[in-house]
Amino acid sequence: MEKREQLYEGKAKKVYTTDDPGLYIVSYKDDATAFDGKKKGTIADKGVVNNTMSNILFALIAERGVPTHFVRQLSDRETLVKAVTILPLEVIVRNVAAGHFSERYGVEEGTPLLRSALEFSYKRDDLGDPLINDDHVLALGLATEGEIAQVKEYAAKVNEVMKEFFLDKGLKLIDFKIEFGKLGDGTIILADEISPDTCRLWDVETNEKMDKDRFRRDLGKVEETYREVLSRVSGN
Numbered sequence: 001m002e003k004r005e006q007l008y009e010g011k012a013k014k015v016y017t018t019d020d021p022g023l024y025i026v027s028y029k030d031d032a033t034a035f036d037g038k039k040k041g042t043i044a045d046k047g048v049v050n051n052t053m054s055n056i057l058f059a060l061i062a063e064r065g066v067p068t069h070f071v072r073q074l075s076d077r078e079t080l081v082k083a084v085t086i087l088p089l090e091v092i093v094r095n096v097a098a099g100h101f102s103e104r105y106g107v108e109e110g111t112p113l114l115r116s117a118l119e120f121s122y123k124r125d126d127l128g129d130p131l132i133n134d135d136h137v138l139a140l141g142l143a144t145e146g147e148i149a150q151v152k153e154y155a156a157k158v159n160e161v162m163k164e165f166f167l168d169k170g171l172k173l174i175d176f177k178i179e180f181g182k183l184g185d186g187t188i189i190l191a192d193e194i195s196p197d198t199c200r201l202w203d204v205e206t207n208e209k210m211d212k213d214r215f216r217r218d219l220g221k222v223e224e225t226y227r228e229v230l231s232r233v234s235g236n
């Protein structure tokens with residue numbers, strides 16, 4: 001499968017059309033941004049790590065009954081995916097307080113939550129991706145009630161599958177962000193990526209941060225950490 005036209009270039013990936021209107025090629029970059037693009041940098045080989053790791057997770061998640069956009073990996077950095085229209089919602093699931101949740105609600109980072117908590121952010125860079133509730137989503141026509149229910153059911157399943165998977169690799173799944181897309185017939189499937197850019201992962205033994213917070217917070221060993229996470233995830 002060959003790339004045709006570049007459709008889109010985001011912060012971490014480019015998307016290309018192919019000869020098949022139902023398929024796109026995603027190409028992962030090493031560029032890293034944080035704090036609404038105010039912090040910029042590159043993480044060597046992040047594109048390779050995020051591509052490979054996303055595909056391992058998408059394959060596992062699909063096996064467990066949540067449909068995904070993953071078709072097949074083409075190279076280190078490129079993957080063939082189903083063409084979807086992305087729902088303009090970041091779906092965040094939290095198991096342990098961290099990041100914005102800790103700041104917003106005054107809960108110390110690392111505090112386990114009594115139950116997992118799902119939140120939506122409205123994907124609007126110009127507005128800083130504001131937190132949004134179900135009523136707002138419906139009022140703005142961003143998704144239907146049925147779509148919201150489907151997204152929540154899939155997000156809960158993805159959390160269960162990933163918590164168990166990462167724990168087996170010595171990693172605690174603190175929180176993560178996923179995105180969903182719609183196929184031409186309206187079917188909702190999991191899309192975008194799942195990587196140390198989009199998950200908080202802490203080492204089970206040491207609580208060391210094994211994710212993009214090393215870049216965001218200048219904690220050092222950024223490249224090493226991404227490589228280590230891939231190595232654990234791929235079972236090497």
Ligand code: UDP
Nearest residue numbers: 092098099100101175176177197198199200
């Ligand atoms: N996240 C993401 N993209 C975003 C915002 C958040 O992938 O634009 C992920 C982030 O890596 C973390 C989770 O979603 O795993 C929750 O992030 P939070 O709301 O605490 O914001 P952050 O502190 O990461 O900006």
